[in-house]
Amino acid sequence: QKEVEQDPGPLSVPEGAIVSLNCTYSNSAFQYFMWYRQYSRKGPELLMYTYSSGNKEDGRFTAQVDKSSKYISLFIRDSQPSDSATYLCAMRKGAQKLVFGQGTRLTINP
Amino acid sequence: GAVVSQHPSRVICKSGTSVKIECRSLDFQATTMFWYRQFPKQSLMLMATSNEGSKATYEQGVEKDKFLINHASLTLSTLTVTSAHPEDSSFYICSASVGTIKGSGNTIYFGEGSWLTVV
Numbered sequence: 605q606k607e608v609e610q611d612p613g614p615l616s617v618p619e620g621a622i623v624s625l626n627c628t629y630s631n632s633a634f635q636y637f638m639w640y641r642q643y644s645r646k647g648p649e650l651l652m653y654t655y656s657s658g659n660k661e662d663g664r665f666t667a668q669v670d671k672s673s674k675y676i677s678l679f680i681r682d683s684q685p686s687d688s689a690t691y692l693c694a695m696r697k698g699a700q701k702l703v704f705g706q707g708t709r710l711t712i713n714p
Numbered sequence: 715g716a717v718v719s720q721h722p723s724r725v726i727c728k729s730g731t732s733v734k735i736e737c738r739s740l741d742f743q744a745t746t747m748f749w750y751r752q753f754p755k756q757s758l759m760l761m762a763t764s765n766e767g768s769k770a771t772y773e774q775g776v777e778k779d780k781f782l783i784n785h786a787s788l789t790l791s792t793l794t795v796t797s798a799h800p801e802d803s804s805f806y807i808c809s810a811s812v813g814t815i816k817g818s819g820n821t822i823y824f825g826e827g828s829w830l831t832v833v
Contacts, residue, residue, distance in 0.1 A: 647807050647827040702822055704757045
């Protein structure tokens with residue numbers, strides 16, 4: 605079993621839809637949770653960063669962490685074609701290395 | 715957010731030669747940098763952790779003599795692919811751990827990546 609599980613998709617939704625992306629993990633020691641967006645042939649771009657459990661909102665993006673369930677989510681409201689990318693969840697304990705999910709390929713159709 | 719610059723963005727080299735990729739933290743000091751390799755449609759594979767002023771820590775299966783990492787300053791780490799072969803062709807990405815920017819905790823920022831093609 606992988607430490608971090610993420611459905612690779614692909615996920616295709618119409619423009620304007622609410623997108624829900626999720627990851628589950630097995631290591632209860634993880635403290636820092638991040639979501640990255642990666643466009644084709646580019647480096648990952650940090651979207652959201654959350655420490656421990658809770659919600660965090662930034663514009664159209666909302667990140668949720670439920671440590672009791674070992675489950676994190678990223679919601680994208682009013683999705684746009686420019687949101688089409690691969691979304692990677694990542695987490696770490698302290699200063700240890702990041703552990704990534706497989707990444708979900710998302711396409712927003714105009 | 716913090717900026718990590720990677721250079722070159724693309725490089726083509728002949729088989730048997732060596733190529734160096736630079737990773738710089740532009741607006742913060744990074745005591746730790748990470749080097750990843752990514753194959754098409756796959757997630758990032760950590761190759762090594764680079765600590766300023768000390769030897770890099772390599773992941774299992776990564777040849778340290780082939781992928782030389784130097785982290786000589788708090789803003790620069792380099793990856794040198796020695797005696798490159800076509801199978802080394804890949805997307806190499808560096809990242810830096812931000813510990814000195816308020817509110818960033820242990821956030822990690824990535825460079826834009828470097829495409830290496832060995833012919």
